[in-house]
Amino acid sequence: MQFSSSLCRGQLIRRYKRFLADVIHPGSSTEAPLTIHCPNTGKMTGCAEPGWTVYFSTSDNQKRKYAHTWELVENRRGDLICVNTGRANPLVAEALAQKRIPSLAQYDDIKAEVRYGNEGSRIDFLLSGGDEPDCYVEVKSVTLLDETAGEPGGQGYFPDTESVRAQKHVRELIDCVHHGHRAVLLFCVLHTGIDRVSPAQHLDPVYAGLVLEALTAGVECQAWKADISPEGMTLIEQLPFAV
Template identity: 40%
Template structure:
């Protein structure tokens, strides 16, 4: 996935009010950028660290810049949570997700189910199999080579797990797919230290038959792409 707007490199001055970040560009200009990530952004909001912004001036937007990449220990991290779905769709089209690499899969995005909206409904043209998939973006790491999810309390994340469990109880195939938007991790673990209730709910979901998958990405100012499957540790 290539970025669809010109990029500007800079230095993070501060992130505040969750959705705002002050950045000094390489030119010396100071700008305020939209931060498109509501999570804790563990390791990704260090003042003085390198960042990459996209320049998107429009009369429909209050801010001309959007924060795209953060630097954590010299590793670029994709912080825009919504990119995870686009990355999954691109990977599905390329057959890059092992579970759905077989020819014949098609999909719909943003599917309403009861009181929830899940990210994908996949269907296989020959077998008639279906699978609902919920996608989560992962940016945090505090141990070398290990990505973490979540990095803050996520009630919404628990609701999605409950929706998947309800579908599984009806005999429907369901999966949770974690997209690690950084290239320095070779596995992912659930993080009960940030949200013990989410960790317990995920363990329960797995016991009830919800499939859990994770993929890792290569991330740079040139773009982001899914490149590998990752094992996940769900022990609480």
């Protein structure tokens, strides 16, 4: 997946009001900070420290209040992190269409945002057309790295805070399996420093318990890592996943 426009580089001053960030942009004609849109409603732990390098895209939509969108950040270790959570689904859609996820390559029909379940959810992808039952795929973006070891590469977690919405999605997947469908919880790792993934028991024990219940019920959990650069992103490898 290539970014539609070349990303500009800047230095983060601060992220605030959830949806905004101020950056220093060396290419600006003024010394005033540039305010950009932050497309991430999460806590962004380990992803938004002042002074870090940020990469942002530019829209030519004249109706937008803020023309620039924060896409990537580079942490102090040199890891690249995609903070735009809206990129995860297109990245997975590309991998599905190009048959780069072997366990899901047998499906020819890919539908996005299909209503399902008893709790008013929309599944990220409904796959059909293979010899197996229809497959429901829920995508989660992983950017939280445990840096306690202080070494490159490490343990990633989802979610980065308590998430009632994520809990609901796991319950819906369990229900899918109970109704004879295939269900996959796909963790899209958008942090080059992460090399394994687990549910964040220390941040959302309810979610972690539901994931364990889901695995027992037959829901498949997969973690796939993206190669990330200012030019684009591609899912490249499956990572270990453990509860």
